[in-house]
Amino acid sequence: MKTISCKLLVLGAGPGGYIAAIRAGQLGLDTVVVEGNAPGGTCLNVGCIPSKALIHAADEFEKVSHFTGDNVLGISVQKPTIDFGKTVEWKDGIVKRLTGGIAGLFKKNKVQHITGWGTMIDGKTCEVETADGKVTVKAENVILATGSVPIEIPSLPFGGNVISSTEALSLDAVPGKLVVIGGGYIGLELGIAYAKLGADVTVVEALDRVLAQYDKELTKPVVASLKKHGITVMASTKAKTLAKDGKGLVVETADGKEETLKADNILVTVGRRAKTEGWGLEGLDLTMNGRVVAIDDQCRTSMTGVYAIGDLTGEPMLAHRAMAQGEMVAEIVAGEHRRFDKVAIPAVCFTDPEIVTCGLSPDEAKAAGHDTVIGLFPFLANGRAMTMESDEGFVRVVARKDNHLVLGIQAVGKGVSELSAAFSLALEMGARLEDIAGTIHAHPTQSEGFQEAALKALGHALHI
Template sequence: MSTYDVVILGGGPGGYNAAIRAGQLGLKAACVEGRATLGGTCLNVGCMPSKALLHASQLYEAASGSAFANLGIEVKPTLNLAQMMQHKDQSVAALTKGIEFLFRKHKVDWIKGWGHIAGPGQVRVTDSQGNQRDLQAKDIIIATGSEPTPLPGVTIDNQRILDSTGALSLAEVPRQLVVIGAGVIGLELGSVWRRLGAQVTVIEYLDRICPGVDAEAGKTLQRALGKQGIEFKLGCKVTAATPSATGVQVHVEAAAGGSAEVIEADYVLVAIGRRPFTQGLGLENVGLATDARGMLANRGHRTEAAGVWVIGDVTSGPMLAHKAEDEAMACVEQIVGKAGEVNYALIPNVIYTRPELASVGMTEEQLKAQGRVYKVGKFPFTANSRAKINHETEGFAKVLADEHTDEVLGVHLVGPSVSEIIGECCVAMEFSASAEDIALTCHPHPTRSEALRQAAMDVAGLATQM
């Protein structure tokens, strides 16, 4: 039996960051991961490959339409989908190899296989050949991530009916793609295939896209995506999907009940969310149980079992890679006696469509529900110099601030490259900045970030570039 200070179950953003931080802090650490590569869903079949395809498809669309021609660049691009997929795979491979390097650098052991908690401080690992190995550790961190949520009546086969993994590896561009779910995954992957030539229909049970985001921001993004050709069927549900050798018949009806219709599609992407991956972990051997969703409760990353910790998608909070990373570092720091902490009120959210949507803090709907009195500052990208020059003027920056103290309570951005701007807002809000603090901070010109400053100035009615 091999003995460690800490054993981490799962090699995704939560798991590998926990392992690296453990090594940095002098702990003997092992990370148990059964995939052929480290990085979990995010690096292998999630965040990273989707961003590679989003980037490539956006360049292809720009070259195919009038965008390049208007700039004096005349080309006639030909889509080589196989090469695009190869580039995606090469990018992912480089990232996963980078994690292996960091494991070696910080003396972290990668135990290849699937972990099962056999008892307090005991982990049994089974590899792909069925061989077993026992590990002993003072602390065990559960970081096994999540998996796509299935939809009753729809069987995912990754031939015609796809989950996110299947949608990242299609060998052809669909003529008609139906996306079930108008959340982050559905909108991003729907955007990829729409740019490459597919007709995309998004079906959402709720009456809005992007549930949970600021309503005005969500409506603005939906309008922009609609202009690009994505069709939305909101307030609708899919009751069945029947695949054949050449396509899928999707049965759709109003969520409230009523007449049904059948949509013919080449492929269907089921993207209704993700659920914690906690089955088969041996939780019962240490007295742990999940809720109905399969989620583990925690208090400061601790479970009810002594020496067993939990981070990432398997526990409460948004299922986001950067949330898992923060929890990983805070968890390991607590294990060694430091004061690790995560501010869950300031976890940013980004949708990497075009335009992007990025937000942090509270929405207007949440503030109204709390009865909190607030001020709003807004600035459109149509008035931002850099956005106008680059022909990227859809969207706005919005700052919500307390009416009495001027403290920034939420920031919501829809526009070009706003994923790179929202980090500034996180820093400002972490230090309890006021809208005036942002307004008085010099921003470089011409940049898209000036829209944020102008929105902060507009909280006091003092925007200067309207």
């Protein structure tokens, strides 16, 4: 058995883990990263990146299809077809390039990458099963970055035509009928994409509306888009089990009746949970916060020299949160003084249209005891949005009434994901409404909606 000693062991090479390892290497720390799959984790291999590739392909296909009929731009094309196998091959190529890039960065920064499944024996020791045999890694410090896995419905175990988002990103063909269980962001992102590609999509949601984590004002344009794309939404409906022939889903509707929905594939997207099994958690003396590992503002666990980051530590389960934590912990291990003290972490829902949230919503601000002023600017009054045929949605700013400190920013509309950096920067820098309103925004851009929303909250929007 081969034994390796190092300053820092990173268990898991997802967004948080690989960033931690790269930053540690940059700082001169003797670092080992252990990962059983390709580097990049769920986000890069079977999540954020491939799903956005599929969404882009679906958008382009819908765009071309739009021009087969009468349209305001006067463009006319023949009815398009799609070679879905080629689409998936293109998507896989992007993933391969990016995973290869991470491997290259490991090498560049002298990070030792061990490919294999690691099991923690204690807080300083990890045994890794590799293709060449077992390797033992002894480390002064450990970062646990094991990520998360899709939640499985007991009566609908994954397998066959019951799939998770992982399998949904690598189907052989566009399904004729797709039933999506769960009306959260993952289910709707993929459901809308497949509807654009020609699938007959039905969304089954146990709650009384989809995207329940957002307020109704934000989700209204998305709900309208679902109807536009022919997606059936069955709210207040429970998924029960597979139909007897295995080619459908039995559901219980709001009125208590059972109904069978025909389906070529049943996509289960009812959330994700921290991956707490398969890597030796039971052998560690870690304080848990429910089903996730408890950490402090330096990502320290209850064991000395053991840190935890990313989805393993709970919500928000976002790649960029894990990345920020990973970078911070690497610097802490290197002797720097850092704490995780973020004012806000932006979140994006890549539906059609997109949703961005950062900081407090109007309801959250009220619940926190703030007396607020709110400014909302619709893209109906934004020239750039009009010229892109995407004038649905708005930008909304929530600020304290007394001193105009911005507490939260939200937007819904085509391409608003690219505004997320401006939103989070404003909050992180402690911007007030006057700061945003007084910043010159380029014309014509959708970003002007941000400035106009601040002006609206101040009582003098210029374009509405």
